[in-house]
Amino acid sequence: MNNPSGKLPSLNGLKAFEAAARHLNFRLAAEELGVTQGAVAQQVRGLEAELGLQLFERLPRTLALTGEGRAYIADIRRAFEIITRATADLRPQPVRLAISTTPTFASKWLIPRLPELTARHPELDIHIVATDRISNFQIDGVDLAVRHGVPPFGPGLASQLLFRQEIIAACSPLVLRERGAPATIAELSAFALLQDAHNFWPEFIEQHFGAAAAPHDMQGFRRISFNQTSHAIDAAVAGQGIVLATRNFITTDLTEKRLMQIGQWVLQGPSDFYLVWPRHRKSDALDAVKNWMISAAQLAE
Known part of the structure; x- marks a missing residue:
């Protein structure tokens, strides 16, 4: 390959050549590089003129690399890989x-x-x-x-x-509009109580309705139990019942009206x-x- 001046070839020409060699098509190379098909063809012709040899055979519907083109593209790809790796190494790593x-x-x-x-x-x-x-x-x-x-x-x-x-009781607004917020133990018993592994319901009922309001085994109340509090919260959002949840876990649900707090009842967690x-x-x-x-x-x- 001739390069009398000893200077590096045009970088744009090399990029056009590398893309065209992968696609064997000037149009597809142009789409990848975000330029016109004519621009890619011109850049490749300029590179060929600079090198003093032909890199592609122009066929009716495609391109074919010449022997010199096949030898050249292998080294050009390695050079681009080295540049890419060196640039990445300069950037701060996460x-x-x-x-x-x-x-x-x-x-x-x-x-x-x-x-x-x-x-x-x-x-x-x-x-x-x-x-x-x-x-x-x-x-x-x-x-x-x-x-x-x-x-x-x-x-x-x-x-x-x-x-x-801070543990509060919350329920879907749709359910509360239909039934109203429970204010007595009898009204509370009409709702399903969504219970997680912590099971704060007995303590919550005792604090807000009195020690004799509900037995510790919660007989007489309809309950749905979950091993994850997040699932109990999701069930409340879906209108399945009332959940006792840490206020900070449902702030967004309260703000976006997916849940409503029932009364001002607050239970301080242990x-x-x-x-x-x-x-x-x-x-x-x-x-x-x-x-x-x-x-x-x-x-x-």
Whole structure:
């Protein structure tokens, strides 16, 4: 191949040649590059003139690489791959940060807010570990956990309150319009009580209707039980009954009128929600996510 000046060929010509060699068609190469078919053909002709040889045989409906073209395209593709890899290596790599939560916290609090977090911190590669099992920071590779409990959470762990657990009764507005909000224990018994694994109903009824209002085994009440609070909330949104849920988990449902709070009844949970992390683990990414979560929780109150 002749290149008397020793200079690099036109980059646009090389791009046109590489695309045309893959498609063996100037029109398809032009569509990929976002230019006209004539522009691709002209760039390839210019490259051929610069090199002093023919890279393609122009056939009636397609192109065919010449022997020189086949030899040249192999090296050009390797060169483009090297440029692509070198450029990618210059860009900052995402910082991975793993957050351990319960499935309900993930689906009802964290995931709806994730677009805001990722928009604010595009440099972070967020990994959500949603499980009822308490994750181990070392073994499971977790950086930050949301734990429902009472501190301290273990040796070497730091914690900060995220939000208090306030449990409220809520129901679909459609159901309440049809039946009215229950104000007595008899009226409450006409609704299905949606129950999760925590089963706060006996305590809730005792606090708001009196100790003798309902037996601890809840006989006489129609109940639907779920092992995940998120499923009980979804059932309430679907009009299946009344749910007892942490207020912060249903804020969006209340705001968007998918659920309505029944009365002003509030039950304080036995424990609250905390951010927990290894005390000696320091990173800008960890601080950014902690600060964002605390800010998001405060805005929701």
